[in-house]
Amino acid sequence: MINLKKPLKKIKNILGLGFVLAKTEFKLRNEGSYLGIFWYLLNPILTFGLLLLVFGDRLGNNIREYPLYLLMGVIMFNFFQSSTIESTRTIIKDNVGVIKSINFPRESLILSIVIKNFFSHFFEMVLFAILLAYFHISLVGILYYFFILFFFCLFIFGVSLTLSSSTVYLVDIENIWSFAVRLLWLGTPIFYAIAGQTKLLYLNLFNPMYYFLTAARDIVIYAKEPDFFIVSGMIFFTALSFVFGVFIFNILKTRFAERM
């Protein structure tokens, strides 16, 4: 019989330490801040406001509940962007000393980033819920959103594992990823819809964010079940990202301390 006690204990340790590190970082980030959670909302609010002002009339006319459509895109992409960009710095810059001195589960560092950004995302979701209420749309969809969020967190965790460990070996991943994420932002239907644009649709079939955004908008804003194809794509990219991330991180982590 397979003994699951050891791997389960390891997962428990990673989760426990991940939460402690996330809590610490959250405290440090808010230290001396009188505005508190307002800072978390400032970036998405400004981006949302600006995009709504610029594109609201042109692109928004053909999209139902455009402000909600736009805000959902902005906050989900913000979660993905913040977590993955931060993960490119965590091993090679932010935690070098402790990695070279203590043998602890390195995965916790990456997990803590995802948890910390999840906190921020939660506040953004509160803002989103207020907007939903303003548009007289049922808040029940948000409960189903947690199902998508579960896959989304695993997906982000997988991407972050890959990026953080690769950065130890390829020092400019941080710059490349910052650039790539900008391109992805433009290529993902955040402030526009891709209906009728065949080339863009084909491109987005390879874009994991497309599946997560479409599923979330269908469930939360339009109160309809997402297509089977969209759900399958979401699960496929989550599994791919998570398995590949864990695999590559496990191979590379043994040499982290000596490469820095």
Added chain:
Amino acid sequence: MDKIKRIVVAGVSKKFITGHKNNLGVLARLLLLSNREPKSLVYVLKDVSFDVFSGEILGVVGDNGSGKSTLLRTIAGVYSPDEGRVVVEGKVIALINLVIGLKDRLSMKENIFLCCSLFGLSQNEIKEKLHNIVDFSGLQNFFNTKIYQFSEGMKQRLAFSIAIHCNPDILLLDEVFEVGDEDFKKKSGKSIVDIADRGGCVVIVSHETEIIKKYCNRVLQIDRGIITMNSRPGRIKL
């Protein structure tokens, strides 16, 4: 009490690749595919073998760059050996250059929770040990003070207190022993003897002859990655 092998180091070698082309970006690596810099390897540990038994306090001495810290990191599991194997029996706590993850902008209490978590303690265990750690460090009056206001000596006392209260069966100390004032030195000396007496073991890396002679049952001398002597402290020329 039967003595058990707490640490087994068998034929361990550790090498490092040196050279500026070790840290390259994606494009640089692609461009250099056809023009690779020959690998320059430096062996920091060469075929090192020894055991440490329960109840022992082992000293490790040697010049700067001889491989002492690399040896400690390899035992701690921070580095993985390129050849040979390291087997440890029990919980390892390493205090290497006093880096245990202390964050300057957090209070002493918050730092205790953070660092003990890094050493694998659960939140309940930390709560149980919190007062002992604070009492041992002698910094009761600074419990809620952010540690950027601490002197280096106070940070050292805090780090040492945390490390010895994290239930080590194997305690690894790299140049950090006997820190602080006389009282604290006595307390920390007694605490490592206690760890050895209750069946654990301690490995101390130090340049200070007096410390090695005072506490260690056995001493390893390392020179350029090779153990040149493994004997009682009195026989080693420091």
